[in-house]
Amino acid sequence: MYLLHLNHKSKTPKYKQIVESVITDIERGLLKKNDQLPSISEMSAHYDLARDTVEKAYRELRERGFIVSVQGKGYYVSGGNDGKIRILLIFNKLSSYKRLIYYSFLQQLGERAQVDLQVHHYSAKLFADIIERNVGKYNFYVVMPHFVHDLEKVNLEEVLKSIPADELVFLDKDYPNLPNKHLAVYQDFQRDIFNALLSANELLQKYTQMVLVMPSDGNYPTEIARGFHNYCVNYKKAYQIIESASEEQVREGTVYCVIEETDLAELIKKIRQTPLLLGQNIGLISFNDTTLKEVLDITVITTDFEAMGRTAAQLLLEGKKEKVKNPFYLVRRGSL
Template identity: 90%
Template sequence: MHNLNHKSKTPKYKQIVEAVITDIERGILKKNSQLPSISEMSAHHDLARDTVEKAYRELRERGYILSVQGKGYYVSGGSDGKMRILLIANKLSSYKRLIYYSFLQTLGDRAQVDLQVHHYNAKLFADIIERNLGKYNYYVVMPHFVHDLDKVNLDEVLKSIPPEELVFLDKDYPHLPTKHLAVFQDFQRDIFNALLSANELLQKYTQMVLVMPSDGNYPTEIARGFHNYCVNYQKTYKIIETASEEFVQAGTAYCVIEETDLAELIKKIRQTDLQLGQDIGLISFNDTTLKEVLDITVITTDFEAMGRTAAQMLLEGKQEKVKNPFYLVRRGSL
């Protein structure tokens, strides 16, 4: 059993209960294996005997352990073989749901997955971890944080999760010193390389515009990747928050994140004599069936592959970092 967190608000006896249950479910504690005595447990973790007795009593009442007179405490049941996973997403967009359902499908009946959402809020995330630490085999985190970063030490919160139980999804957290599993997008490099792959198509445009709302909680690395491409390939460029006030003109290629801005630009272009894909260009982020029907060029990651890869790595016990596929789909709008 791992060491108790003496700074946690969770009572010590509850931490013992959760730790023993987790070890049973992970197969670390097998059926009929003996637990440390109350005296051994209290001495090892510097706890009062009453605390350990209360924990063992709850475990016995819940059917996880049994006491044998004169011999001690034993595990009465084993794991059902299922991993217990807590997936903590930043939001529930249609794309994040693709990741989630692909993750579930790949795991099948070999895992129980609970879902919570931190809504980009570091304090809310810290509270979720504090309430659930020790209850799961794995904690799968989408580490996109914008709000309340000054209210918690995010590094310490993440370090409180045992590194072998921590998984980063969609974005890595590279400065964490411990080794962990990650399936991620490298937003800055991915955007740069996607635009670079369309270099010959972009040559006919002298100006590029990124439409990126500041209130959308999008990774700042997207703007940096866009900036780096424009600077390296001598493009006049600007970054705007909305397309509603934009005056479209020939020789401009737009990169658009939100579908409302994409629709606004298509409407504006159709009100001119400009020909999409010749006089003016459109690139959208993340593919949909509608964008395919409208013949819109997209830069996108493979969301289903992200969920599938993370699940496969968990099932295989791997602890590696994998960059998720990211590419440009060429269509008539460029």
């Protein structure tokens, strides 16, 4: 008997659920061309559905071209998904960096997959709604698990466990508490920040103080601050963590590590209003590289966003269940 995906608590009419279940399984490759579906009598008896409900669903599937009826034989699947992998990609937000990940992911997959994109905007509740609507409809669910809002409203671990482990992929950040093995391409923010600063240790020697400019809205991993703190403590640097550069009086002998580009622009303006020289008696390090930062000669600490998307796609295509740490490094430029 065909395994029908029915939710008796759902407000969606039963005939629509039958239609969606069959279409989803065709698109996922679970139902293939010429596969036979149960008869109307078999389906209604097995799932305790009215014959009219099943008949209405089959009629819609036939009208939409997903199945055909053969006189005296039954109902058959008329097409397939052309062998494409169906992937739901769920970002925490849209940005220029996410765009790099997205396009490298698509490019590596080529014509072998169909990718749908949704955004949870750091909301655990919105993420839970996305999964509830889409679980069972895709071969893989690629998730950026950065959540800040609505955490008290949702059991996030249960939501993630509702996705089969062999279909779940974490991107940018791992979620190690889940019991079953899943795929991940991740950053180790705390260790990465520490090692990136350590790689520039000789350049940082000329500065007496370090300041991390990190907004307190919770949208950035706290591990960034811990990595910064660990470096400063281990290498005996006076340090400070502030939320914004708007009220900061720039000081000689200070190197600023800046996450937001608005804070970077604010600090550049303020430094230009002083006799201080970037890379000599005041320093700037920005998070995540861009062409503009390269033109402005700004030192950056960054992950390789294109490699992240490319690696995730390749692991999916090869059927590997691995956890891969994404490359992370410091790019030395004149601002340090």
